[in-house]
Structure formats: structure tokens, C-alpha cells
Amino acid sequence: MTENNNDVWVFIEQRDGKAADVSFELLCKGRKLAEAMQSRLVAIVMGHDVASIAAETFDYGADEAILISDPALEHYRTGPYERQVVELVRDRRPRIALFGATIIGRDLAPRIASATQSGLTADCTDLQIADVVYLRQTFSRLLLQIRPAFGGNIIATIITPDTHTQMATVREGVMELLPVEHPRQTLITSVEYKPDPTDALVTIIERHREESKNNLKGAPIVVAGGYGLGTKDNFRLIHELAKVLGAEVAGTRAAVDAGFVPSERQVGQTGLTIRPKLYIAIGISGAIQHRAGMQESNKIVAINVDPEAPIFDVAHYGIVGDAMDVIPKLIEAYKSRLK
Amino acid sequence: MLHSIVLVKQVPDTANISGKVMNDDGTVNRSKLPAVLNSEDRTALELALQIRDRFGGRITVLSMGPPRASDVLRECLYMGADAACLVSDRKFAGADTLATSYVLSRAVRKLAPYDLVFAGRQAIDGDTAQVGPQTAEKLGITQITYTQSILDINAGMITAKRRIDGGYEVLQARLPTLLTVIKGAAQPRPFSAKRLMAFKNARTLIDLEKLVEDNSLLYLDKLVEECQKHNLYIDTFTADELDIQPERCGLKGSPTRVYKIDSVVLAGRDKQNIEPSRDGLAGLVDALVRDHILG
Numbered sequence: 001m002t003e004n005n006n007d008v009w010v011f012i013e014q015r016d017g018k019a020a021d022v023s024f025e026l027l028c029k030g031r032k033l034a035e036a037m038q039s040r041l042v043a044i045v046m047g048h049d050v051a052s053i054a055a056e057t058f059d060y061g062a063d064e065a066i067l068i069s070d071p072a073l074e075h076y077r078t079g080p081y082e083r084q085v086v087e088l089v090r091d092r093r094p095r096i097a098l099f100g101a102t103i104i105g106r107d108l109a110p111r112i113a114s115a116t117q118s119g120l121t122a123d124c125t126d127l128q129i130a131d132v133v134y135l136r137q138t139f140s141r142l143l144l145q146i147r148p149a150f151g152g153n154i155i156a157t158i159i160t161p162d163t164h165t166q167m168a169t170v171r172e173g174v175m176e177l178l179p180v181e182h183p184r185q186t187l188i189t190s191v192e193y194k195p196d197p198t199d200a201l202v203t204i205i206e207r208h209r210e211e212s213k214n215n216l217k218g219a220p221i222v223v224a225g226g227y228g229l230g231t232k233d234n235f236r237l238i239h240e241l242a243k244v245l246g247a248e249v250a251g252t253r254a255a256v257d258a259g260f261v262p263s264e265r266q267v268g269q270t271g272l273t274i275r276p277k278l279y280i281a282i283g284i285s286g287a288i289q290h291r292a293g294m295q296e297s298n299k300i301v302a303i304n305v306d307p308e309a310p311i312f313d314v315a316h317y318g319i320v321g322d323a324m325d326v327i328p329k330l331i332e333a334y335k336s337r338l339k
Numbered sequence: 340m341l342h343s344i345v346l347v348k349q350v351p352d353t354a355n356i357s358g359k360v361m362n363d364d365g366t367v368n369r370s371k372l373p374a375v376l377n378s379e380d381r382t383a384l385e386l387a388l389q390i391r392d393r394f395g396g397r398i399t400v401l402s403m404g405p406p407r408a409s410d411v412l413r414e415c416l417y418m419g420a421d422a423a424c425l426v427s428d429r430k431f432a433g434a435d436t437l438a439t440s441y442v443l444s445r446a447v448r449k450l451a452p453y454d455l456v457f458a459g460r461q462a463i464d465g466d467t468a469q470v471g472p473q474t475a476e477k478l479g480i481t482q483i484t485y486t487q488s489i490l491d492i493n494a495g496m497i498t499a500k501r502r503i504d505g506g507y508e509v510l511q512a513r514l515p516t517l518l519t520v521i522k523g524a525a526q527p528r529p530f531s532a533k534r535l536m537a538f539k540n541a542r543t544l545i546d547l548e549k550l551v552e553d554n555s556l557l558y559l560d561k562l563v564e565e566c567q568k569h570n571l572y573i574d575t576f577t578a579d580e581l582d583i584q585p586e587r588c589g590l591k592g593s594p595t596r597v598y599k600i601d602s603v604v605l606a607g608r609d610k611q612n613i614e615p616s617r618d619g620l621a622g623l624v625d626a627l628v629r630d631h632i633l634g
Contacts, residue, residue: 015504075508078472078482103504107484110472114440119594122467134598144598149465157599201481202512205498209506221633245633270466278632299632301613301623312610317623321615333620337628 004164006039006141009094011085012057012065013104014047015076015209021217022100022172024060029127029175030098031061036129037141039095042066044088046081048074051188058183070193075207076104078111080199086115088191094165096143098127101169113167119160120167121145123269125174125292134161143168148269148292173217173273173293214248216265220277221247224267224294227254228283228304229323235260237327238282244331250274252290268293282323286311303327341396341492343387344447346458346474347380347415349408353463376411379459381418383520385527386489387457388419394492397421399450403431403442406545412573416538417530424450424574425543426581433590436465440473442588445581447478455497456517460485468519475517483510484519542566544575 008030013020027043034041043057043065054065068084089097089112097112099105101123113120126146132139143166145158160166216222223245225238235255242249251261253268267274269289279297284290286302286309294300295314302315303326312318319326351372387398400415402408403426412423426446434442447456456475461468468484475482485502490509492498498511502521542550547562566572578588586592613619627633 020504076503078484082476103485103502106468107472107482110436110467110469111476111482113469114437114473114476117437117594120436120469121595122465122469132598134596145595149600155601156597157601158595159598160594161596163594202483202510202516204508205511206509207503207506208508209503212505278627299627299630303615315610317613317626318610319613319615319619319623326615326620329615329617330620330624333617333624334633337621337624338634 004093005095006037007042007092007094007096008034008037008039009042009044009097010057010062011097011099011105011108012043012045012053013076013100013102014045014050014053015104017047017050017053019053019056020100020102020172021177022102022105022170024056025172025175025177026098026100026170027057027060027062028178029170030096031180033096033127033129033143034061034063037095040064042094044068044085046073046084048072054188055186058186059179060177061180061184063184064187064189066189066191068191068193072193072195072199075204076108077199077202077204078107079202080193080196081108082111082115083196083198084191084193085112089116089118089165097165097167099167099169101171105169109167109169116165118163118165118167119158120169121147121158121160122169123147124168124170125155127168127170132159132161134159137161142166148288171269171273173275212264214265216248216250216267216272217274219248219274221245221280222250222267222274222276222278222294222297223247223280223282224250224252224284225255225260225282225323226252226284226290227258227260228285229255229260230283232258232260234324237323241280241282241327241331244334247278247280252284252287281311281315282327284311285309286314341390341394341455342450342453343390343396343398343455343457344450344453345380345384345387345398345400345415345420346443346456346471347384347400347402347411348377348459348462349374349402349404349411350377350462350464351375374407374410376414377459377462377464379461379520379522381459381527382522382525383457383459383518384415384418384420385525386486386518386520387455388528389525390455390489390492391419396454399424401426401443401446401450403427403434403439403446406543406549409541409543409546409573412543413538413541414530416541417535418528419531419534422574423541424576425545426576427543427545428577428588430578430583430585430589433593434588435593435595436467436469436473437594438588438590438592440470440477441592442581442583443470443474444477445583446576447474449576449581454514456480456515458517458519460519460521471517471519478515478517480515480517481512482517482519483512486518486520487524489518538571541571541573543573546573
């Protein structure tokens, strides 16, 4: 085992040879953490023919990319990926390792944490470096892992003071994507893939995936409806308003559960996190789980019959009224303004 | 015979928070929340039951928790589990996912041989989805997370469909393996009235110890024997019986520590109220166009 170091690692997730957005978002956050710790940012890139992804990581602030490229790694599989990352962690002893809270990240990170006896915090909404006094002991430059807990009713700050490698997962869209102006070195370290007989224990016999059909993630305007709309028929007004405004449609978890809107359009803690220029929340009470996915929006307009609805606490413009009445008027107002 | 072990957790019902459980300062009083069987664990048990219906075998449900977790184990028996097992010890208190998975892996080994381990994808009180994969790692077995359905079990192999980001994949895995199950994989069956009558008196060792404490005419050994005879005994393991290293369980074995807890306080914004009238809404549209947000 080599000596401990202070590197910040980001596992770069790829699907069909394309890097996941969340991985680059994490690099941007990792850059800040590495600066606060005066250490290096390292990207771990695995897949088949993924040298171009390794090169891309420098645009988001990586100092080094560790590249493991092999046909056996083309599609993510728990066993081979776990084995390779665990070996790297044991060899190089990073101080921080970050993963996207995606299906792949949530499959892989716990196994690595378990194998290396590291602390792991899921679904962090913020990460910071700070000196910490815990149980009368001082720890310098610890990773503060901040996440909502208990159904979103509290915000917990988690630390892992006693393990060298501090691990966390973060959901897509939570960290901002800010490419660096002047990429640093372009040090790519290739590591050879070592096959193992256990790789054959699980095989992929069929695989089907497509890129997300909707443009919700990058949409400048989003019109979102909640359970308060009452029926799927009423939800049509959301679509109508979105069409007029050139916006994307979104919904709360309750609206998804009620069948008003498909699950890939769910905004909130268990759905997408977005920050559009304009977010219009209609018939949405504003539970913290939903707010977690939209409160960073540039401008928020809330329409709700209940003047006490918590959504008004994060709104810039509040309209107390029945959606069935307000939406047609809003459409009319917009159309006449365009004339 | 196919042996499935289903990991279940008793959780505070965070999905149904009502005014009754709120403190005056707007925070949640956790001790007042009802304790329920975690919903995706119930789905996992249902999937295991369906596998037993199709391929035969037996099912053991396993939970780590305080003594009152025997409530959810009884529920699992009402649904159709063949046996239940509670792992409970003060030494386990304060465990994070790593320490929890260590104890669970020791208990699963104790229940060996097994072919399948089932777990819900995640528990609603933590939403971490970590205990399943970490238990699999500690057992040294493979895993299929985010399982949507089981297509076949044949010749020591399982074929299962799982969700991936943007689609699905079908995996074939050699047994034993651990599956984590997502909501929607199966519709949990209701309790069987017959089983409810049969198992409502199923008791853990801790339940029986309490009975004995309260009544000097009862003897523990006899009670256990009696329960076992009628298939009403819920196996109960403490740290000693699981051959556990004390430094790897409970708070001691948990690398993650809660440093700080903040209650969520809504940060009020300088909100502008808009009248739901034609003029009011026209004003809103004007303001948004002026700020280059609309138009």
C-alpha cells in the first residue's frame, strides 16, 4: 500500500461511449474542493475507446485522467468496474472520491466503500471543505457532506473523520457545470485492465437504452404541474401554456404517481434537478422534495389556490387563484403582448 | 431447494407526515412517527414469494433493528414468508450503512446455505440504496440492483431485467446473487387471514424475555420450546451468536458521522403578489419580457 495522498477523484461515468453530464458537473465541484485542499483533481475514466472522454475531463479542471480502456469495459458491469476502482483506491489512496448518484453510481460506489472500509454519503446536495472539531478532536480540511435527510425535513452534515478516503454521491444537475477557461496539464495515465474469472459470473444478455427524449434539462422555460390540478384532463392546460411559451412540461412526484405526466419529467429530489430561466409552478404545494429540484431557477412564478402553500416561499411572483381560471388568462395576456 | 433470504427494515413512515408529529418549531418529531415495513422491502418480499410460487423453495426474512422490529417480521409471515429472523443488540445501535451491512452479512452467513438475497432498493428514512450492494460485497457475491422483474431461474442461473439510466438490461447471473428491487417490480399481496391467525403470536426471544420478566410463573426455555414446536419462534441473534467483531458494528463501526443537523427553514423571498386578473397577469408578462425572460 502506498502513502495516503490528498487527491480528489471523480469517477467519470460513460454510457455508450458518451460521458454523463453529472460526471463533468462533479469535476467542476471537485476542482473547487481540490483548490480548497491544495491538492489535485483526478478523473477516473473507464470504458472501451474512451480516450476522448479522458481528454475532455481537462476542460472541466482535471489535473490528471486515469484511463482504463478495454473491450470488456464497454458497458458498465459491477464486477469488473468494482475490481478496477478498488485496486486504484488501494494503490493511490485518494482523500476524496465522488460518484454521480445515478443507477451506475449507486450500484458501484457502495461496493467500493464496503471493500475499502470507507465512509460513503448518498445524494449530497452540497460539498465543502472545512476544519472541524468533532468530539473535542480537531480535523483539518475534512469533506462536509451535506444532504437532506428524513424525507427532506432536515439537512444533515455528514463527516467521515476516521477513514482516509471520503466518498460521496451527488445527483445530476445539483452542481453547476462551469468549464475552466484555461485547462491545465493534459496528463493521461493509462492503466491496464486485468481480466478475472469472476467476470463471467454475470453477463449482459440484452440491453436497451435511448438518450432522454425530452429537453427538460436544458430548457430555458419550464411549466410544471402538481397534484393540485386534480385530473389529467386539467393537466392539458399545462401543456397548452407550455406550447404557447415554447416551454417544456414538468411535474411533481405526486403528479407522476397520479399519471398526469410521465416519470422522466419529474422534477425534485427523486427526479431531475433543473435551473431554468423561468419556472412556472402550477397546483404545486411546494414540498421540500420538489423544491430541491427547482429552487435554483432564475425566476419562479407560483400559481396556487392556497395562499399558505410553501411554494410561495421560494417564488418571485405569486398568484393566488384557481389554475383553471388563471392559465387561460395568462395565455391570453402573453398572446396579446406578442401582437 | 431454493433458499431466498429477504432483508427488511422497519422505518419511520416519513411519507405520511401529519401535523400530529410536528414540533412547535416546525421540525418533525421522529419518535412520534408510526413504524412501518419499508415499502420497497415489501415489494422485494413479494418478488421472492412469486419466485417461490414458480420455482418452489423457502423464504427467510431477516431484519436488523430494535426489539419492536418483530412487528414487521410478523407482517412478512402474514404475507407468506416461511421463517423470520431478528438481529438485535444494543451494540448495533447507531450503525451507518457500512456497519449495518457488516452485521447483515454475518446473519446471512448464519442462515446459509442460500441462493438468493433480496432487498428493497432503498429505505425511505435514508434513501441511500447502499445496504444492499454493501451486504453483497461483504458476502463476496454478485448483485443485480434496480431489479424490475425475474425472467427465469434455471440450472443455477438467474435471468433478471433491471433498470439502467435511460432504459433496461437483462442480466444472467450465477447463483448466489443479491437483488435489490424497485417499486413497481411486483404488487405486494395482502395478508392472508389464515396466516394472520396462525402467526399473530409469533415471538422473538426478546418478546418472550419480556413476558417472563412480567410473570414469574413463566419459564423462558419452556416458552421458546413451545413457540418452536408451533412454528411461532422468530429466530433472534445478538452480536455474540453472530461472531461479530465489536469494532465493526454500531456507531464504532460506522465511518460516517452526523456532524450537524439543521431543520429546514423556508427562506422567504421578496415575493411579488400578482392579482389573478387580466391586468395583473398582463403586468407579470410585461415584467418577464422586460427582464428578457419571456418573449
